[in-house]
Amino acid sequence: MAIQKPRGTEDILPGQAEAWQYVERKAREWFARYRYREIRTPLFEHTELFQRGVGETTDIVEKEMYTFADRKGRSLTLRPEGTAGVVRAFVEHKLYAEPDVVKLYYLGPMFRYERPQAGRQRQFHQIGVEAFGSADPRLDAEVMELAWRIFTDLGVQHLRLDVNSVGCPMCRPRHRQALVEHLAGVKDELCPDCQSRLVRNPLRVLDCKQERCQELTQDAPTVLDHLCDACRAHFDAVRKALEALGVPYAVNPRLVRGLDYYTQTAFEFVVEGEGHLAGTICGGGRYNGLVAELGGPDVPGIGFAFGVERLLYVLAAQGTRLPADAGLDCFVIALGEAAKGEALVLAQRLRAAGLSADVDYLDRKLKAQFKVADRYGARFAAILGDDELARGVVQLKNLATGEQEAVPLADVAEAVRQRLNRSEG
Ligand SMILES: [Zn+2]
Ligand SMILES: [Zn+2]
Structure with missing residues (x-):
């Protein structure tokens, strides 16, 4: 019997690959205009990198990684996302020694053990950027504008940019405390996942996809209510710069990123529509604590990533014609x-x-x-x-x-x- 591809993988055949090349070419063109340069990191890394760089308490690290021992017994993991490897390389090669903003982009396959569904595979492909070395709120706006340019250039319709601030290690404990107090009253009604999140990572309860949990947290205090002066000023400046650039956005105080090294700006590009079509196509934000977390100096960073399968699925469902054959x-x-x-x-x-x-x-x-x-x-x-x-x-x-x-x-x-x-x- 002929061997078939593993579940959750796809062959990208001639006639389909042209659309992939088109998306990649458009992304590269826009990256070059903003002075982003390509970095290629390994498909597998030491497992510890993702435990530290993605976070022990995330679904990715807890349930979804392809982790294996090599022939010498070292624990390796197929990369489940792009940022951790890029930050590792940034630190390992001392790219921070450049007295400059370092702008990097990557594209390639990532691996997560998830239930395959429309636009979601176990081997999937991401395109993303990381910019290191500046905490300037105008850079946050530029990063969002770059993603917005790419999506509008590709013809994505019904696109919405949600923006939030998740604060910093100074102001977050106050919010955390208010949130835990608020959720204590409804603790027993939360889903089992959220009950454990409540202990380990309460912010992520706000992120739960369960309808009941969303109802219960409707009036929960948001980080925005508890921002310190510096984070408030940063958020206001980001919004001002987005407005100057003419990028439409909405403030979504429920948009969270549950890990300590995520700071201030968090954003998502969401496609509005029915069923499978609706949802997030791109996520990003500031991570001023990540470089230090991975053993580098205290260098701020910001980035985004989007999935190519998901994007192509949305474009096809919206009826956008993409190149199929160059003839x-x-x-x-x-x-x-x-x-x-x-x-x-x-x-x-x-x-x-x-x-x-x-x-x-x-x-x-x-x-x-x-x-x-x-x-x-x-x-x-x-x-x-x-x-x-x-x-x-x-x-x-x-x-x-x-x-x-x-x-x-x-x-x-x-x-x-x-x-x-x-x-x-
Ligand atoms: Zn703060
Ligand atoms: Zn829940």
Whole structure:
């Protein structure tokens, strides 16, 4: 029996990969405009990195990691997210020695043992950025604006940006205490997960997806009510900068990130809609304590990440057309033995000129070769028979308009290029 792919993985086939390349290309273009540079970190890291960098009490670390012992018994984990590895590399290579804001981006597969569903896989792909070295609230706004640019450029509709401040280690204990006091009254009605969160990480009760828990925490005190002066000023400045940049947003005081090294700005891009379509497509925020948590100096950071599968799912569901096949500039049709040899050389010349070209290798008749050209999405056919060969020309046919003319063999590449430019003009 043939072997099948593991549950929760996908093969990205030709015809689908073009949409992936398109999203990646758009993201890279926008990253470059904001001076983000690519970093590539390993797909697996020491398990401890994620325990410290993602947090022991998170669902990711508690339930979802692919952790294994290597042949020497060391505990390794397939990366479940991108930030921890980037911060590790930032510290390990002392990138903080640059007296500058360091802007990094990454893209690639991540791994989480979750129940697969629409737009959610066990091997999934994330694109994200991290900016280190500045606590300036304008940088928070720029990071959000960058994500907003990418999504609007890709044509995401019904997009909402939720923004919040989760405070800092100075002001959070006050909120934590008020929250615990508030929740003590409804403790027994909370879901089992939340009852344990209440002890270990009460902030995350606000994040629970259970309807009953959301009802019970409706009037719970939010961090926004307890911000210290510095966090209040930071949040106000972030909002002002977002407004100056013309980025629409809503304050969502229930937006939380339950770990100590997350500070101040937290944000999410949410798609509004029905059922599976609705939900978060991108999350991010400030993590001024993370670099130090992972053994580096006290350097502030901020970033975001979005899942490519989820984004493509939303775009498809919203009816956005994405590139599926780039087609072919020219298919070279050969008739007769001598012409076949010459067709290969002509294809070579077209390719060397930067055009895409192919020839028939299955000994097809003229009509069948035209059908192939059509199937390949060819824009031009260069027809080469013994007669044309003797005259040193090809019949160059525009397959969209049907126009056809004889072009000297040596000029075919240039002729195709000119006609392509004209039709694009
Ligand atoms: Zn504070
Ligand atoms: Zn709950």
